[in-house]
Amino acid sequence: MVLYPEIIERLLEKLKKLPGIGPKSAERIIYYLIQQKDADVISLGEAIISLKNKVKLCRRCFNFSEGELCNICLDEKRENIICVVEEVKDLISIEKTNFKGRYHVLWGKISILDNIKPEELKIPQLIERIKNEKVEEVIIATNPTMEGENTSIYISEILKKIGIKHSRLAIGLPVGSELEYIDTQTLKKAIEGRREL
Amino acid sequence: MVLYPEIIERLLEKLKKLPGIGPKSAERIIYYLIQQKDADVISLGEAIISLKNKVKLCRRCFNFSEGELCNICLDEKRENIICVVEEVKDLISIEKTNFKGRYHVLWGKISILDNIKPEELKIPQLIERIKNEKVEEVIIATNPTMEGENTSIYISEILKKIGIKHSRLAIGLPVGSELEYIDTQTLKKAIEGRREL
Numbered sequence: 001m002v003l004y005p006e007i008i009e010r011l012l013e014k015l016k017k018l019p020g021i022g023p024k025s026a027e028r029i030i031y032y033l034i035q036q037k038d039a040d041v042i043s044l045g046e047a048i049i050s051l052k053n054k055v056k057l058c059r060r061c062f063n064f065s066e067g068e069l070c071n072i073c074l075d076e077k078r079e080n081i082i083c084v085v086e087e088v089k090d091l092i093s094i095e096k097t098n099f100k101g102r103y104h105v106l107w108g109k110i111s112i113l114d115n116i117k118p119e120e121l122k123i124p125q126l127i128e129r130i131k132n133e134k135v136e137e138v139i140i141a142t143n144p145t146m147e148g149e150n151t152s153i154y155i156s157e158i159l160k161k162i163g164i165k166h167s168r169l170a171i172g173l174p175v176g177s178e179l180e181y182i183d184t185q186t187l188k189k190a191i192e193g194r195r196e197l
Numbered sequence: 198m199v200l201y202p203e204i205i206e207r208l209l210e211k212l213k214k215l216p217g218i219g220p221k222s223a224e225r226i227i228y229y230l231i232q233q234k235d236a237d238v239i240s241l242g243e244a245i246i247s248l249k250n251k252v253k254l255c256r257r258c259f260n261f262s263e264g265e266l267c268n269i270c271l272d273e274k275r276e277n278i279i280c281v282v283e284e285v286k287d288l289i290s291i292e293k294t295n296f297k298g299r300y301h302v303l304w305g306k307i308s309i310l311d312n313i314k315p316e317e318l319k320i321p322q323l324i325e326r327i328k329n330e331k332v333e334e335v336i337i338a339t340n341p342t343m344e345g346e347n348t349s350i351y352i353s354e355i356l357k358k359i360g361i362k363h364s365r366l367a368i369g370l371p372v373g374s375e376l377e378y379i380d381t382q383t384l385k386k387a388i389e390g391r392r393e394l
Contacts, residue, residue: 004285004289005261008252008261011245011248014240021217021222021226029215029217031284031285032215032216033215034249034252034254034261041246041248041249042246043211044212045242047207048238049243051204051231051238052238055202055231064201064202064231088201092200095200
């Protein structure tokens with residue numbers, strides 16, 4: 001019985017380990033690559049290799065960075081407000097709002113289910129930063145999920161003890177949404193968080 | 198506004214082109230890779246590069262091959278029965294049944310919707326093979342889908358003219374299935390194709 005050549009089997013194994021890629025999609029990717037131009041496939045391989053060679057994490061805020069400090073940390077015009085996010089993709093989302101402060105990427109959220117403890121996230125480093133930097137405010141921008149909320153509460157307790165001003169992103173109705181389609185929990189939070197006009 | 202470092206943006210673009218990978222999964226793959234060991238990521242990149250350097254298509258049957266001819270074509274014990282399949286993955290499936298003949302991979306199926314014509318598949322090469330090799334029988338093993346059926350009919354017409362014995366995989370009930378869950382078309386084909394006992 002003949003299966004794939006050794007090289008393909010090896011690549012299949014590696015691709016299957018990537019998030020969201022199962023055995024069938026790994027096969028489809030290989031069929032696709034085999035049919036592409038040599039140069040395109042080689043440049044994909046090289047881009048993956050250079051990811052590890054050239055991208056590191058900013059030693060201050062843990063954003064992606066090509067140097068010791070990321071471009072945001074190097075930007076002296078940024079305000080000393082730290083926005084705490086779970087992942088770099090959340091930082092990217094907030095950047096798009098034209099937020100002009102700084103960030104701190106936790107690289108995850110506290111999770112009882114997945115057994116992720118505060119020490120495994122960049123929480124100790126956040127506390128260290130707050131003690132050493134002149135921080136005006138900390139905005140906790142973890143996701144409004146159960147685990148994101150728990151992480152927010154945990155961080156908030158610490159910040160209260162340190163005595164630093166901190167806030168949480170508002171929970172409410174998304175812009176352009178219609179009340180009849182909003183879930184009850186969100187609507188309840190929107191009422192609680194109503195703003196006087 | 199700061200987005201990802203250049204290297205990440207470039208890799209995102211490349212990953213998004215792969216089949217089944219959208220912008221979100223491309224991001225998730227990058228987060229995953231960033232957190233893996235250097236050696237693992239580098240070996241993934243290298244495996245992709247060597248795919249193009251080392252794997253080609255067998256010049257006879259168009260199976261994947263590390264040399265001019267694939268291991269199946271080189272195997273002199275194989276019978277001279279050619280099983281025609283759409284893709285290499287179909288060849289792999291048939292190999293698992295312990296089939297001891299040879300193969301011919303079409304690299305697709307005739308499709309009016311996708312505008313794929315017979316000349317774009319390995320059909321001319323199949324005809325050439327049949328004329329030059331001592332072939333006892335051709336088993337058409339394209340998928341039992343509309344396009345697979347059309348491809349089968351097209352090839353069958355040609356083989357009739359050449360005057361070579363050829364057959365089509367049986368359509369019927371899958372082993373272990375239950376009649377109540379079988380679609381009507383399959384059941385109809387199973388009745389038409391019934392075998393005398």
